[in-house]
Amino acid sequence: MKLNELRDNEGATPSKKRVGRGIGSGLGKTGGRGVKGQKSRSGVAINGFEGGQMPLYRRLPKRGFKNIFAKSYSVVSLERIQTAIDAGKLDAKEVVTADVLVKAGVVRRVKDGVRILSGGELKAKVAFDVAGASKAAVEKIEKAGGSIKLPEVAAAE
Structure with missing residues (x-):
């Protein structure tokens, strides 16, 4: 046939x-x-x-309203980041940005930025430059010897 x-x-x-x-x-x-x-x-x-x-x-x-200024972040846990570092997809020596996370396959898309949540443990010393992070995540990153750079929020006068 x-x-x-x-x-x-x-x-x-x-x-x-x-x-x-x-x-x-x-x-x-x-x-x-x-x-x-x-x-x-x-x-x-x-x-x-x-x-x-x-x-x-x-x-x-x-009922209700839709906030047109609301931001939608892609969230990623510290556990997923540590798994990617262990697998060799992320380099702990480089600054981890949203684009780096997408290329490594940790996050599918960036949306309005990437926000790091504190799930799991971070063993590697990593420098982050992302749109947001929870307080607990910032503490864990700094405890592991890493640093995190977050955008400055303009203070209302």
């Missing part, structure tokens, strides 16, 4: 209905849409329409 001889089983793909193609087809004239009314016409968009009654989504109260 060759690739150009591949065929689907007989009747596996029924031919599509050709609507509006004459009275003899059984789906002529109105094309299965019935007679008159909004749904018989083209360009119908009536999701949530309740026949003139106030729709449910307008009857319910509004």
